[in-house]
Every structure is written in C-alpha cells, then in structure tokens.
Amino acid sequence: AAPGESRAFAADVARLLHMMVHSVYSDRDVFLRELISNAADACERLRYEAIANPDLLGDDPKPRITLAIDADARRLTLEDNGIGMSRPELIEALGTIAHSGTKAFLERLDAAQGDTANLIGQFGVGFYSAFMVADKVDVISRRAGSDEAWQWSSDGKGTYTVTPVELAEAPARGTRVVLHLMADATSYTERFKLQRIIKDQSGHVPVPITLIDKPGGEASEVTDGAALWTKPKSEITAEEYTDFYRSAAGQFDTPALTIHVHAEGRQEYSLLAFVPSVKPFDLSDPERKGRLKLYVKRVFITDDAEIVPRYLRFVRGLVDSTDLPLNVSREMIQESPILAAIRKSVTGRVLSELEKLAGRDETAYADVWANFGAVLKEGLCEDFERREALLGLARFKTTASGEGWRSLKDYAGALRENQTAIYYIAGDDADRLAASPHLEGFRARGIEVLLLSDSVDSFWVTLGPDFEGKPFKSVTQGAADLAAIPLLDASAPTAPEVPPAVADLLAFIKTTLGDDVADVRASDRLTDSAVCLVASEAGLDRQLEKILSSAGR
C-alpha cells in the first residue's frame, strides 16, 4: 500500500480492538502499565543493540520515559528514547498480534464466552489496551540510527494509517504515543492520579519516569529507574533497603529482617524480601494472601503469584525472575513449572533466613516470633513437608520460660528421666494456663510444659507431630503417665495404692455424675488441688473442644 493509505488490521486485532473500545473493564489503569512497560522494553532493547553498535546511542545515552499531560486538549503523551520502530516494524508490531500473551488472551476468550472484563485484568493485553481510554492513538516513531520517522494512527475501528513525518515532528530517537482520551477518561490528565498509578504499577521499572504536568510545564521525576534489587548487596545501604521497603510495602517501620538473594544455578532470580517489625494491618485478612510481588526481568507481572505459602504472608517484597518468559500471560506464568520451582526455592530460603536470624540474634528473632509466630504456626497445619523446619523455628512460653521463649530444642535438652513426651497445655491465656492445677504433678517432677495460647495451637498439636521422636501430649488428656518420672522432692509422698476410702468416694462421685463424666480416677497429676477435669485419652483436647463448641459444632 502507498504511504498514508488506510490499512486493515489483521482479523484478530480488529476483534480485540472492538473489545477494548467497548470494554467494561473497570480497572483501566493497566493501559499505563502496558505502555510504560513497552517504553522500558524499547530502552532495554536499545541498550542491548548498543553493545554491538554504540553509535546508536549518539549523544543521548541515558534511557528515559516522559509522560506529558495536556488537559485542555484532553491528551496524554508517553515518549521514550528507546529503540523506536521502522515503518515495517510499526506495521508488524501494531497491525498484527505479535504479542503471545494477547494470542493466549484471545484463545481464552473463545473458551470463556463473554466474561471479558475479568480476562483483560488477568492478562494485560499490551499496546491495544490504550484503546480502553483513547478513541484515537498516534504512534510517532524514529528507529535508532534511521533518518526516517513514521506515524501510525488509528481510531481502533478496524483500520490504521502509516504516514511519513518530518524529523522535526518526531522524537530524535524512540517512540511517542499520543492518546486522545475519551470523554470518560479525562481523569487520566490529573497529575496526582498519574503519579500514583506510575508509582504503584511501574515504580521499579528500570528506566526513570518523568511527568510534565502541562504544556511548557515543569518536569518532575516520578521514579528514578533504579531497580534496587538488581544491585549487589554490598552497594546498598540499610537506609536504602528501609526506604525501598516502606515505599514498596506501604509500611512505616524498619524491617526486622531483610533478605536479599541473587540466586543462580537452576533458577536465576533475585529475591528482596522483608519481615516487618510491626504487624501489617492486612495480616488477618480472611484471604490470607501472600504479599510477594513477581517481576520478570524488572517488569512487574503480578502480586498474585502466591510465591510463598499463606503462613508466610507477613513477608513483603518481590521476586524478579530471569527465567520466566516476559511475553507470556500472567495466568500462564502462574502455571509455569519454572514458577513452581521458584516458589519452592524462595519458601525454603525465607525459612532458612529466619533460622539464621534465630542463630545469630535470638532476641531479634524472639520479636519476629512474638509478631508472626501465630501465623507461622499455621504452616504446621498446612505444610507437612516443612513441618520439621517450622517446629525448629517455633518458640514457646513454657512453665520454665519465664519472660523469655523456649525452643523445642531447649525443651528436648531438659527432658526428665523417663520422660517420653512433650507436654503441653492449651488455652486462651498463657498466665492462666501457668496457674492451672493440671500442672501440679508436672511441676512436682520438674517436667516442663508448653503453654499454648494461640488458637491455631489446638489444631496443629492434634495432627500428630513429633519433635526428635517425642510426641506432643496434652496434660489435660488422659492418664498422665507420670509415675515413672521421679518427683523432685524424693521425700514427698508418692501416689499410694488407692485406699478403700478413696475408692468408695470415687464410686460415689461416679454414680452421682452418671453419664456426665466418662470416668473418675485417683491421679498422681495433682499435688495441692483436690480434683481437676481432664479429657479422655481418645477424645478431643479440652481447648479444642471449647473452640469447636464456640464455633457451633
């Protein structure tokens, strides 16, 4: 076709455009992420080509993205000094569907039959998402090293034009995308809204982004283009880590633990993750969603990739993968075996970093445990593969812990002669538990008892965990098997054979209470109190019974 002649889109593009124009998708902000990520890609591609051909950079070597607002003209202009597009490239890139994610999107669409709004959100359909907010789009581009510039224009209704433009009308190098905003999209000329969207969606794009608030207006940098996590650890200060944590995680505290890893070998990724020093407000969200963001080659992909299990939802930060393909839809990435391998590796890493912290600074670790121990213990119910590691990380209030915490290792190191179980008592309040008469016989024998007061405790202990071969056993459950363990005070009277008078009393109580109790026994678990209630060996722990009955069971 001759220059300027109107050309038809490939059939599938036309279909996609029709959908964008008529989109009911509410989160239209994603168009900006898509255009910025294209601009950043173009800068990265130039960077790469310039390795072989440094002349391409000319006297303008620094990559840059500029967003300019013209509210009166209802126009938004995004310009980059990246690789740019030649005429055939414009036609190929913007007239057909090159984008594999877009292809996948269309395939999904056929299967989904109608629920388009939801699909757009999941996929991010690249350049064409511009037509969610614009009724006309001009793309003026000059490829690096070329002395021609071309303009691609379309109203998204089936055809587009490609015309030559004067070099003076085009960027010296790279691409300018002009969005003529729809009447209902004028809010995208609001400076603060754009700033917020850019920071949220593209805050860590590796090219600085500048905003010009009006024609001839002042330029202000919204992001500086530095991807902190790609730098070597030795070049990053604690303050930079904290700043990044605060802006990326929306927290105000100083992180209790910073994990920065450049993994190489089977999976290549960077992990920059933080354990907060205060409980984030979303910790108790019923969704229990993980909060690690997924990047691929410094481009934000999704914060929904469930990189770590839910019991690590207090960990904030990101994973940036080199191995995942960038052009694949977010949804297909979710199912990728590469992501599965990253999940496993990252989860193991976070747990081992927590363990290391415990090893080098038990006090700092105790603070982490005080904030997030109850969340971590959910893993004991959900992640049997890592149960051992989680039990190793667990800290407890016990009858011997005082103000501090005890690990199971501490506990196991202080077992009494003939002690074959780890004893616990579960309830709502550690102090009240410590005063329970159920503990008397244990105290008299110097046996340490875990005081479990988080509601999750009553669940994991029933799942049959053991630590170094020792099962967990409730002190309120069944006979306490204490006879074999010597009393600390050897002169104290040992439990005698039940004398006839006591046997009579037991029989009397049993007949009086009838079916309300399963049994009435003389016990060596008490030293001061006269009686206590215990659950039967086979039955549920008393605390668990309480929780279940309060839940209406």
Ligand code: ADP
């Ligand atoms: P994707 O970015 O996944 O390839 P898009 O639909 O976002 O898909 O973009 C399609 C293609 O258009 C890109 O692959 C690229 O070749 C080209 N393109 C878009 N924007 C630019 C730009 N600012 N500079 C250079 N090329 C671009």
Ligand code: MG
């Ligand atoms: Mg793109």
